[in-house]
Amino acid sequence: MTPGSDVVALLRAALGDRIDTTAAALDAARADKSGHAASGTPLAVVNAAAIEDVQTTLRTASATGTPVVTRGAGTGLAGGANAGAGEIALSLRAMDRILEVRPDDLLAVVEPGILNADLNAVLAEHGLWWAPDPASRAISTVGGNIATGAGGLLCAKYGVVRDAVLGVDLVLADGRLLRLGHRTVKGVTGLDLTSLVIGSEGTLGVVVGATLKLRRLVPGDVCTIAATFADVRSAAEGSAAVTASGVQPAIMELMDAASLAAVHALLELDPPTPGAAQLTIQTDGPAAAAEADAIAAVLTDAGGAVSVSHDRDEGERLLVIRRSMHPAMETLGTTLIEDVSVPRSALPAMFDEIARVERVHGVAIPTVAHAGDGNLHPNFIFAGSEVPPEIWDAADDLFRAAIRLGGTLTGEHGIGVLKRRWLADELGQDQWELQRQIARVFDPHGILNPGKVFTP
Amino acid sequence: MTPGSDVVALLRAALGDRIDTTAAALDAARADKSGHAASGTPLAVVNAAAIEDVQTTLRTASATGTPVVTRGAGTGLAGGANAGAGEIALSLRAMDRILEVRPDDLLAVVEPGILNADLNAVLAEHGLWWAPDPASRAISTVGGNIATGAGGLLCAKYGVVRDAVLGVDLVLADGRLLRLGHRTVKGVTGLDLTSLVIGSEGTLGVVVGATLKLRRLVPGDVCTIAATFADVRSAAEGSAAVTASGVQPAIMELMDAASLAAVHALLELDPPTPGAAQLTIQTDGPAAAAEADAIAAVLTDAGGAVSVSHDRDEGERLLVIRRSMHPAMETLGTTLIEDVSVPRSALPAMFDEIARVERVHGVAIPTVAHAGDGNLHPNFIFAGSEVPPEIWDAADDLFRAAIRLGGTLTGEHGIGVLKRRWLADELGQDQWELQRQIARVFDPHGILNPGKVFTP
Numbered sequence: 001m002t003p004g005s006d007v008v009a010l011l012r013a014a015l016g017d018r019i020d021t022t023a024a025a026l027d028a029a030r031a032d033k034s035g036h037a038a039s040g041t042p043l044a045v046v047n048a049a050a051i052e053d054v055q056t057t058l059r060t061a062s063a064t065g066t067p068v069v070t071r072g073a074g075t076g077l078a079g080g081a082n083a084g085a086g087e088i089a090l091s092l093r094a095m096d097r098i099l100e101v102r103p104d105d106l107l108a109v110v111e112p113g114i115l116n117a118d119l120n121a122v123l124a125e126h127g128l129w130w131a132p133d134p135a136s137r138a139i140s141t142v143g144g145n146i147a148t149g150a151g152g153l154l155c156a157k158y159g160v161v162r163d164a165v166l167g168v169d170l171v172l173a174d175g176r177l178l179r180l181g182h183r184t185v186k187g188v189t190g191l192d193l194t195s196l197v198i199g200s201e202g203t204l205g206v207v208v209g210a211t212l213k214l215r216r217l218v219p220g221d222v223c224t225i226a227a228t229f230a231d232v233r234s235a236a237e238g239s240a241a242v243t244a245s246g247v248q249p250a251i252m253e254l255m256d257a258a259s260l261a262a263v264h265a266l267l268e269l270d271p272p273t274p275g276a277a278q279l280t281i282q283t284d285g286p287a288a289a290a291e292a293d294a295i296a297a298v299l300t301d302a303g304g305a306v307s308v309s310h311d312r313d314e315g316e317r318l319l320v321i322r323r324s325m326h327p328a329m330e331t332l333g334t335t336l337i338e339d340v341s342v343p344r345s346a347l348p349a350m351f352d353e354i355a356r357v358e359r360v361h362g363v364a365i366p367t368v369a370h371a372g373d374g375n376l377h378p379n380f381i382f383a384g385s386e387v388p389p390e391i392w393d394a395a396d397d398l399f400r401a402a403i404r405l406g407g408t409l410t411g412e413h414g415i416g417v418l419k420r421r422w423l424a425d426e427l428g429q430d431q432w433e434l435q436r437q438i439a440r441v442f443d444p445h446g447i448l449n450p451g452k453v454f455t456p
Numbered sequence: 457m458t459p460g461s462d463v464v465a466l467l468r469a470a471l472g473d474r475i476d477t478t479a480a481a482l483d484a485a486r487a488d489k490s491g492h493a494a495s496g497t498p499l500a501v502v503n504a505a506a507i508e509d510v511q512t513t514l515r516t517a518s519a520t521g522t523p524v525v526t527r528g529a530g531t532g533l534a535g536g537a538n539a540g541a542g543e544i545a546l547s548l549r550a551m552d553r554i555l556e557v558r559p560d561d562l563l564a565v566v567e568p569g570i571l572n573a574d575l576n577a578v579l580a581e582h583g584l585w586w587a588p589d590p591a592s593r594a595i596s597t598v599g600g601n602i603a604t605g606a607g608g609l610l611c612a613k614y615g616v617v618r619d620a621v622l623g624v625d626l627v628l629a630d631g632r633l634l635r636l637g638h639r640t641v642k643g644v645t646g647l648d649l650t651s652l653v654i655g656s657e658g659t660l661g662v663v664v665g666a667t668l669k670l671r672r673l674v675p676g677d678v679c680t681i682a683a684t685f686a687d688v689r690s691a692a693e694g695s696a697a698v699t700a701s702g703v704q705p706a707i708m709e710l711m712d713a714a715s716l717a718a719v720h721a722l723l724e725l726d727p728p729t730p731g732a733a734q735l736t737i738q739t740d741g742p743a744a745a746a747e748a749d750a751i752a753a754v755l756t757d758a759g760g761a762v763s764v765s766h767d768r769d770e771g772e773r774l775l776v777i778r779r780s781m782h783p784a785m786e787t788l789g790t791t792l793i794e795d796v797s798v799p800r801s802a803l804p805a806m807f808d809e810i811a812r813v814e815r816v817h818g819v820a821i822p823t824v825a826h827a828g829d830g831n832l833h834p835n836f837i838f839a840g841s842e843v844p845p846e847i848w849d850a851a852d853d854l855f856r857a858a859i860r861l862g863g864t865l866t867g868e869h870g871i872g873v874l875k876r877r878w879l880a881d882e883l884g885q886d887q888w889e890l891q892r893q894i895a896r897v898f899d900p901h902g903i904l905n906p907g908k909v910f911t912p
Contacts, residue, residue, distance in 0.1 A: 178890070183863075411640065
């Protein structure tokens with residue numbers, strides 16, 4: 001077989017109706033939730049139902065030199081799973097079984113296509129949960145969470161995906177299956193390839209299974225603090241003061257005035273006070289009430305108008321405002337959702353930089369932040385389906401400001417295609433080159449998600 | 457320059473009195489705390505005082521094809537830092553500065569040679585701590601903790617080293633300096649090389665700095681539960697029952713009868729009840745007292761004789777018995793301390809396997825376990841300085857049993873030289889080969905700690 005072979009015919013012969021070449025399926029595989037779509041249309045979508053299907057697909061792809069783009073539910077925000085001309089889209093969405101739940105060992109073994117929220121619904125019956133909670137948890141897969149190294153709202157207290165995965169099963173570009181990691185709390189046998197795979201965005205192999213580290217459901221109350229500030233910088237200073245005070249909230253979310261206005265309009269609520277920004281904070285566990293009182297005192301001292309609720313349902317209603325950000329932005333136009341992260345003490349300075357970028361570039365940048373961990377999502381709004389050059393200029397200015405403040409390009413969304421041109425700026429050329437060589441060890445012929453993460 | 461050049465003369469010309477070739481220094485660099493020593497004597501010890509010294513050493517080593525063995529305080533237990541004939545021992549012990557402590561960002565930037573306990577003494581003044589607490593914390597370096605991916609007593613509740621490092625500065629074999637990782641809670645820019653370096657035992661580069669993720673000192677009480685069981689299997693079942701009950705202790709240590717007898721003799725305490733095994737458990741934080749009561753109830757139900765202390769000093773006195781294990785073993789002979797880890801539910805079965813290995817091979821294996829996370833330290837005692845073949849046969853039997861139970865060869869000590877011959881058994885040949893190729897990307901000419909981790 002050579003690159004000239006008809007890879008689709010070969011796949012169909014091997015996998016039958018798991019190969020989908022309908023126009024609707026091919027078109028859906030071009031895009032994710034970033035607003036970006038691949039140019040051209042992939043050759044086929046493979047709907048893998050078992051590890052062997054993935055191995056067959058990769059053997060065939062290797063033999064024919066065909067690029068493979070692995071997909072979960074397509075909820076990524078960096079274009080990392082978008083499949084285009086000449087590529088095979090390999091969907092793992094149908095591999096969604098929970099193979100094992102072990103309350104006594106606090107672990108679960110799952111297939112990659114299960115939705116985060118579906119997994120957690122089952123785990124809750126055992127008094128357990130998997131902590132990673134990206135805002136997309138109701139619609140994103142565990143495999144996608146692993147591929148992007150996803151974060152979420154609870155990370156400062158409960159960690160990111162990398163803290164919650166013990167092992168992954170990985171199919172290499174040539175179809176071989178490796179079992180990486182372990183089932184134990186501790187394990188230092190050889191190099192930590194599990195961590196290397198987490199966040200590798202489909203460039204090292206295809207994750208076909210995962211051993212997840214679970215937590216017990218947190219006992220006790222959930223308290224919710226809402227604090228309104230006259231402007232976003234004051235709110236950011238308030239959140240930094242909470243972190244510096246030593247109390248650890250479970251969730252600490254910040255919304256600026258433009259974000260609040262858009263969400264209030266979407267939810268048909270009374271318009272918020274012009275210019276005002278909001279912190280929504282939750283505490284949990286045995287000391288939740290005392291911690292909520294301590295946080296309320298810090299925020300009042302910082303100039304906030306503060307209210308505290310000890311009612312779990314009332315807290316969920318307050319968080320709905322934050323969770324409605326993405327749909328609210330979609331009502332304004334096409335959105336480029338950015339994802340810079342800075343040390344928590346630099347949050348006020350980063351909001352100053354966002355205001356400067358708005359002023360200098362003449363763009364509006366509604367911004368929400370996971371303020372508890374310093375991760376900001378500035379939203380650039382534009383018309384049409386391609387990010388215009390002037391928006392990229394503003395984003396470029398923003399990225400460089402984040403890096404200057406000791407931060408990073410992406411806290412939880414990944415590089416994909418949308419941020420690959422800035423990757424070497426943050427890593428340095430030497431590290432960029434080293435990373436690329438490591439990817440080549442896994443995938444010598446470069447058929448796994450080519451053009452993603454690393455520039456071609 | 458060629459491999460024939462006089463590398464020591466070159467190093468002395470560049471680094472002057474940082475080069476030590478006294479017999480005492482060379483001999484000390486041959487060994488760690490494993491009881492194993494390298495054959496032959498290294499060419500020189502370089503006492504690096506700055507990153508530039510490390511870069512100079514590695515450039516010179518690369519130019520002359522000389523192997524380099526990086527060392528901290530030499531407290532390893534797998535021979536990973538032992539330097540032998542034809543090798544340069546590169547000591548980072550003198551690079552022991554704390555460069556930055558940021559209570560507001562919960563991070564510290566340190567040089568690698570600082571002792572874990574010295575760092576924590578300084579952090580305590582800020583109300584902070586770095587959670588990794590290997591039993592060697594008073595004598596081991598942070599750089600060594602990172603190189604081995606160290607664990608300790610608190611891991612089930614507070615994590616291992618991998619959970620507590622945000623970034624490392626790494627000098628490559630050719631002398632280039634890379635800055636890996638980030639200063640932010642979240643960060644997914646490119647591949648996670650920081651995690652890859654943690655636990656890589658000197659094979660990928662030399663860690664010359666680290667950005668550490670800190671915690672606030674835990675407020676509230678510390679309660680200590682001591683529970684005595686008629687035999688070690690019952691104690692292991694008791695610890696598994698605690699984990700399964702959903703209460704998370706900070707520390708849960710198990711000592712078998714032979715361990716208790718040796719420690720009691722060392723500390724001149726009354727001899728323990730023959731055959732009895734002990735669990736020593738601590739709870740901390742706001743719910744410490746309630747959790748201690750819950751654990752006491754579980755252990756009483758499991759047949760233990762239980763006492764609870766709410767006094768922090770009394771708790772420390774009880775833990776001294778556990779912390780005296782290593783010196784107590786040294787009174788019995790030379791010790792091969794093993795380090796298998798199993799899923800927590802398999803702890804009773806693993807103790808059955810240890811009893812079987814003792815019976816079949818006719819050896820005594822005093823064993824302690826970090827029962828809270830399933831990590832066991834079976835101690836093989838022998839005379840002389842080389843592990844006899846019959847001891848290796850028994851250890852081999854033990855390793856295979858741990859892997860059969862879903863466990864791993866090494867929970868926290870690493871592979872070094874002592875376990876490299878079992879590495880491929882656990883990883884599989886394909887993964888072993890892939891790991892070796894990745895190491896070669898960092899170190900193309902194989903001058904970094906050759907013969908460690910991977911068999912030559």
